[in-house]
Amino acid sequence: MLVNLSYKVLASRRADLEIVGLLQDLGLKKRCAFVCDPNVRSAVSGVCSSVSSHYDVDIMSPESLEKGYLEIFSRRLDSYDFIIGAGGGRSIDAAKYASFLAGKPWIAFPTILSHDGVVSSRAVLNDNNSKASIQAKEPAAIVVDMDIIKSAPYRYLAAGVGDLLSNISAVEDWKLAAKNGAEKYRPFIARLSRMSAMSAIDSLAEIKGMDYGGIETVLWSLVASGFAMNLYGSSRPCSGGEHNFSHALEAMHAGALHGEQVALGTLVSLYLQKKGWEKMRDIMLSFGLPVTAKDAGITEETAVAALHKARSVRDRFTVLSLYDMSPEYCRQVLEETGII
Numbered sequence: 001m002l003v004n005l006s007y008k009v010l011a012s013r014r015a016d017l018e019i020v021g022l023l024q025d026l027g028l029k030k031r032c033a034f035v036c037d038p039n040v041r042s043a044v045s046g047v048c049s050s051v052s053s054h055y056d057v058d059i060m061s062p063e064s065l066e067k068g069y070l071e072i073f074s075r076r077l078d079s080y081d082f083i084i085g086a087g088g089g090r091s092i093d094a095a096k097y098a099s100f101l102a103g104k105p106w107i108a109f110p111t112i113l114s115h116d117g118v119v120s121s122r123a124v125l126n127d128n129n130s131k132a133s134i135q136a137k138e139p140a141a142i143v144v145d146m147d148i149i150k151s152a153p154y155r156y157l158a159a160g161v162g163d164l165l166s167n168i169s170a171v172e173d174w175k176l177a178a179k180n181g182a183e184k185y186r187p188f189i190a191r192l193s194r195m196s197a198m199s200a201i202d203s204l205a206e207i208k209g210m211d212y213g214g215i216e217t218v219l220w221s222l223v224a225s226g227f228a229m230n231l232y233g234s235s236r237p238c239s240g241g242e243h244n245f246s247h248a249l250e251a252m253h254a255g256a257l258h259g260e261q262v263a264l265g266t267l268v269s270l271y272l273q274k275k276g277w278e279k280m281r282d283i284m285l286s287f288g289l290p291v292t293a294k295d296a297g298i299t300e301e302t303a304v305a306a307l308h309k310a311r312s313v314r315d316r317f318t319v320l321s322l323y324d325m326s327p328e329y330c331r332q333v334l335e336e337t338g339i340i
């Protein structure tokens, strides 16, 4: 078993003052491609100018998350020594995949903590009109400026909590898969995944207040989730049927945040697993997460169609595999959980 756990994490209120030391520590050479979305440029300008004072930096913004486009984009990275992906989801996934193809080290510099993708080695890209999770490489380091996270709307941090809460139903699905001979179960990794969710639940007030301590809890919980996935070698410890539901919603361009969608899916999974979905609903409410499709901006029809499709979006044994998820039954489950 080969496990790659090589990344460093810099969490600081002045990442602009500390990032150069980290890059030097990593032994990175002169030329840096700073990949960022135009809408985060001002938020990351302090860090970007610090890096520019020691390295030759070119700022670039990928135009899309199409796999084919990023294959071409990656050739632009050939002449660089390393890549920094700065921003929300898009630039992180783009930098992750393009630097993997170019064979260059990359640094993740997220401006929001809305899901655990930042620490995973897989990139979520558009491929043939659907979302695909594609093998890439985990970052050499993750840089988090606590004040940038704090200045983003709370909704993103809440979505990060939603992605953590989904670990609870994902672990139950993992147990079911093991019981049905579809997967090996690793108690230590499962406990680590669950612990990430529980620590967020324990820090409700600090997270809601967006205190530094609360942001730190979400950060380390997401890092621990990534650690669990890397230890196991797939997203299984943190991704079950609730993620299938979210992937189906994404394919229909439902438009809610990933963490919000998987949290709704967690209610469905816990209901089907008979594992206390009502308690989870209360927890979601206390974090200000949407508990209905309407609150998440998803129509009833889309929610029903996505749940119906969820089982087939990928080949993974989950609680959805145990039920006949007909459109009628999907509607019934969504009504009984109050989602529609």
Ligand SMILES: [Zn+2]
Residues within 6 Å of the ligand: 115, 116, 117, 163, 243, 258, 262
């Ligand atoms: Zn997720």
